[in-house]
Amino acid sequence: MGNLFWKIFLWFWLTLILIAGAVSWGTAIYLQNSDAYQQRDLRSRYINNRIELLRQVIYYGGEEAASDVLENKRLSSRRTTIYVVDNNNKDILGRSIDMDNATLQKHEPVEATDGETYQIYSTQRPRTRNTLTRMLRPFQRSPGIYLVWLAIAILLSGLVCFGLAQYMSRPIRKLQVAAKKLSQGQLDTRVSDSIGNRRDEIADLGQDFDLMASRLQSLVNNQKQLLSDISHELRSPLARMQLAVGLARKKLGPDVSTEMERIEQETERLDELVGQSLTLSRLDAGAVYAKDDFIDIGELLESIINNCDFEATEQKKKVVLTIDNSWTILANGELLHRALENIVRNAIRYTEVGTRVEVNLNQQDKTHFKITIGDQGPGVPENKISGLFEPFVRLSEARDRDSGGYGLGLAIAKRAIEFHKGTISASNKSTGGLLVEVILPLGEVQK
Amino acid sequence: MTEDTTINTKENDQKSKVLIIDDDVELCGMLAEYLESEEFSVDKVHDGVAGVTQAQAKKYDAIVLDVMMPKMDGFSVLRELRPTNVTPVIMLTAKGEDIDRIVGLEMGADDYLPKPCNPRELVARIKAVLRRTQLAPPIQDEIKTGELVIMPKSRKAFNADTELPLTSSEYNLLEVLARQVGQVVDKETLSEQALGKKLTAYDRSIDMHMSKLRQKLGDDDQQLIQTVRGMGYQLTSK
Numbered sequence: 001m002g003n004l005f006w007k008i009f010l011w012f013w014l015t016l017i018l019i020a021g022a023v024s025w026g027t028a029i030y031l032q033n034s035d036a037y038q039q040r041d042l043r044s045r046y047i048n049n050r051i052e053l054l055r056q057v058i059y060y061g062g063e064e065a066a067s068d069v070l071e072n073k074r075l076s077s078r079r080t081t082i083y084v085v086d087n088n089n090k091d092i093l094g095r096s097i098d099m100d101n102a103t104l105q106k107h108e109p110v111e112a113t114d115g116e117t118y119q120i121y122s123t124q125r126p127r128t129r130n131t132l133t134r135m136l137r138p139f140q141r142s143p144g145i146y147l148v149w150l151a152i153a154i155l156l157s158g159l160v161c162f163g164l165a166q167y168m169s170r171p172i173r174k175l176q177v178a179a180k181k182l183s184q185g186q187l188d189t190r191v192s193d194s195i196g197n198r199r200d201e202i203a204d205l206g207q208d209f210d211l212m213a214s215r216l217q218s219l220v221n222n223q224k225q226l227l228s229d230i231s232h233e234l235r236s237p238l239a240r241m242q243l244a245v246g247l248a249r250k251k252l253g254p255d256v257s258t259e260m261e262r263i264e265q266e267t268e269r270l271d272e273l274v275g276q277s278l279t280l281s282r283l284d285a286g287a288v289y290a291k292d293d294f295i296d297i298g299e300l301l302e303s304i305i306n307n308c309d310f311e312a313t314e315q316k317k318k319v320v321l322t323i324d325n326s327w328t329i330l331a332n333g334e335l336l337h338r339a340l341e342n343i344v345r346n347a348i349r350y351t352e353v354g355t356r357v358e359v360n361l362n363q364q365d366k367t368h369f370k371i372t373i374g375d376q377g378p379g380v381p382e383n384k385i386s387g388l389f390e391p392f393v394r395l396s397e398a399r400d401r402d403s404g405g406y407g408l409g410l411a412i413a414k415r416a417i418e419f420h421k422g423t424i425s426a427s428n429k430s431t432g433g434l435l436v437e438v439i440l441p442l443g444e445v446q447k
Numbered sequence: 448m449t450e451d452t453t454i455n456t457k458e459n460d461q462k463s464k465v466l467i468i469d470d471d472v473e474l475c476g477m478l479a480e481y482l483e484s485e486e487f488s489v490d491k492v493h494d495g496v497a498g499v500t501q502a503q504a505k506k507y508d509a510i511v512l513d514v515m516m517p518k519m520d521g522f523s524v525l526r527e528l529r530p531t532n533v534t535p536v537i538m539l540t541a542k543g544e545d546i547d548r549i550v551g552l553e554m555g556a557d558d559y560l561p562k563p564c565n566p567r568e569l570v571a572r573i574k575a576v577l578r579r580t581q582l583a584p585p586i587q588d589e590i591k592t593g594e595l596v597i598m599p600k601s602r603k604a605f606n607a608d609t610e611l612p613l614t615s616s617e618y619n620l621l622e623v624l625a626r627q628v629g630q631v632v633d634k635e636t637l638s639e640q641a642l643g644k645k646l647t648a649y650d651r652s653i654d655m656h657m658s659k660l661r662q663k664l665g666d667d668d669q670q671l672i673q674t675v676r677g678m679g680y681q682l683t684s685k
Contacts, residue, residue: 246481246565247481295649
């Protein structure tokens, strides 16, 4: 139930309730008004009847009888006041007449049998209730029943909106989950099947998503395949080259030995790079390496750091190892060694001259231990951190042009650590520099 | 492929004879030239089938065998050769590939080298293998010491007439120790010959396998297999 679900649900529901309310209200007012119209019609007929009656009374009974009729409450109306004015221009009941009253109506005068002529006027009192109370009147009649209907309407519309919101938000939620999976590297993620038999824009979106995913998958696979193929193809010429260099060295003698050494060195570098990219390809392809070496993690780190220390010292950098406890785990020694060595070498490369790289080994929880490698270098821009473990990533054109970028080291490290069911993550330290954290399971072997 | 086969037997009988089986013709040529300059006598063939024929036709001191070959790969060649042919074999494996060293050892490979490799490294390995095989006594059908009987051909070990349920690594360790019974075998040798890998400071595999082996031998007090601190292990002759 995501945000979208609630948004659709609540907005539709609210809209439905509002529309239903407005419609029923409007209808009620309309009905009432047409009712009122009829009533007004009735009313004027009623008044006319009254006045006709009064005229008869005046005609036959004169002023006295008229006074009786006017004073009789049962014959009077709350809203209509009838005045009978004699020849002296006075109301027979002595009431004063407001001649400016807008509702004042003059009726046909009557000449009584006694010869006197009477004028008849009537006034209407205005309605006392204001517009709002009039508008709310439909609801006031029987609030109990109305509330029940209201509750039923809200409930029903709620159910309908719930269904609608589900129908609309569920496939989008599925798409979102799929997109996330895809972004995390699960390139075989597809959604069409799980969206169901719909025929609408969302279904189209799902199909397009699948199309995109399969295209992405084939592109990534092609790229990986290309790297793997190139590396494979490079092996044979490289092997011949190494032999040729070896032979040349023998034939040429010591005169050109520096140059030969250089060629040999570069060949070895190429060889190393090819080996690395082949390892990466194999790990990416999910190849299984034997995990049959019992590795003492503390000793492994110590040996890596001893190897790197010479190099570091040359660059006026230091590597410091802190070990709380050590464990022996069943692993592929070569892969694990390469993974950790790559991370340490990377840290040495980027730490500032005169600073130190700190390597720590300690227990994470009952079943895992943690290795942290922190340098005092420039760190990595936050948005580039996730790309750090991709092959040949360059963090910034300017800075990495000299150093050649992060190459394959960290990419291999990540895959090798994951092969050992561990996790690797990188973050910028608050004090500056990059911190790489490796968490690995202890497995069954413990010491 | 016999036209590519160069046989130079007359030249020098003291030279170690090496057979190269690799499908890369140019590489073979250069490798032969390099090895010849290192005082080896070299023959070369370019596919597995010819390799098996050649290896059986002539007595070699060592065979350099490429694993990745069309038609018949290196492991198949090795399977054909063993156990009748005991010539030491150095396998050239494809770099970046993980090979099951233990399986290779069981099949009788003597060393591995990832290809491409530095030719100097290859020469060093060939020399090391030659040294090892020249020093080592010929493979016996049965090694007996005390109540232990080890049969290398069937890779079985018996203790007081009951077969020991050993893993490959444990068997290999026991066999290496038994061949030099009464002598201290250092960890480097044990690692290379029994586990097929170079010993590293952080690798506890030998200790681990050894402790399991002792359990299976009922050697809890470490009388049969003794630890010689700082040196290695020793199987006592009793």
